[in-house]
Amino acid sequence: MYNHAIIGFIVAFVVTIIATPFVIKLAICLKVTDSPNERKIHTKVMPRMGGFAIFLGVAAGFFASGLYNEKVFSITIGALLMIILGLLDDKFGLSAGVKLTVQILIAILVVRSGLYIETSQLGIPYLGDVSVEGSIWGSVITVIWIVGITNAINLIDGLDGLSAGISTIGIGTIAVMAYSLNKMLILSLCLIIMGATIAFLFYNFHPAKIFMGDTGALFLGYSISVLSLMGAYKSVTLFSVIVPLIILGVPIFDMLAAILRRIAHKRPISSPDKGHLHHRLIDLGLSQRTTVLLIYALGLLFSSAALLLSKATLYNTLIILVLLLIILEIIAEFSGIVHSEYKPIIKLLKKIFIKKDARKSEQ
Secondary structure (H helix, E strand, C coil), X not given: CHHHHHHHHHHXXXXXXXXXXXXXXXXXXXXXXXXXXXXXXXXXXXXXXXHHHHHHHHHHHHHHCCHHHCCCHHHHHHHHHHHHHHHXXXXXXXXXXXXXXXXXXXXXXXXXXXCCCCCCEEEECCCEEEECCCCHHHHHHHHHXXXXXHHHHXXXXXXXXXXXXXXXXXXXXXXXXXXXXXXXXXXXXXXXXXXXXXXXXXXXXXXXXCCCHHHHHHHHHHHHHHHHHCHXXXXXXXXXXXXXXXXXXXXXXXXXXXXXXXXXXCCCCCCCCCCCHHHHHHHCCCCHHHHHHHHHHHHHHHHHHHHHHCCCCHHHHHHHHHHHHHHHHHHHHHHXXXXXXXXXXXXXXXXXXXXXXXXXXXX
């Protein structure tokens, strides 16, 4: 099986490398392009639907590795539907309501296949198993998870190579966990998708020749959400539910900050803006390349924390979670990602140091 996984990775990489230039020409021919505006960073018309090249690579790797013999029919259909949704959105610009409705239906399809978070027995350290009556709650949480992660990856897709890189880091982390638990199906799927995304970065990293568009962002978001639900990540303990959240800490943080920001400014949650983490870092004077690499580093930090969490004691887990929350709070305040006036810790520190300076001057 290891050989099949490696073959899948190589085939996905090669096919994506070869297919992307043709997809660039196809996108220009079909006029599936992204024009610059006041909310976007790029300054010229760019071809999108690059995610179609990623999909072609993943499909080739999927068949080359023999995974078509595995029982993943519903998941595969969900991926195909997500690709179609992304292609239609890249071409015609679908409304947020239409996209959300289709995403929910796809998520329900996955749940109906039997892949959902099992909440009937949730193990909490030192408290034992806590029963939660009814599988409906597990199904609802799973639908929210798939739709939420799909949109989180889509929202972070604002700079050259950002979404593809963060997705690769997240999938790579899931692959490491799958390898350690001998979950070969999950490992194979992860390696195949990684082969495609790494190859795509050759064309998508700054300065990009093509954008992945919603075709790529929705497909990768869906893939990550489903992979994180498979195997041992379903619900062995409370912390095994937390681990996937940590792996995807950066896009989830950016998505939640966007929701809070739009509520604070009394704007619709679905309305686009220029206040995402990458926008704020660029406003602070960082270049596109530096911003992307910095967010990559943050993604690696969260992935490393997730790997530690998967084997940590309760005490160490609490320490890691508190440190991560402090890091996110500091980032939120310094970047102004939620609101320019939201700086409680910074204001508190200023008051403390001002009082100390005042005391020194009095003495």
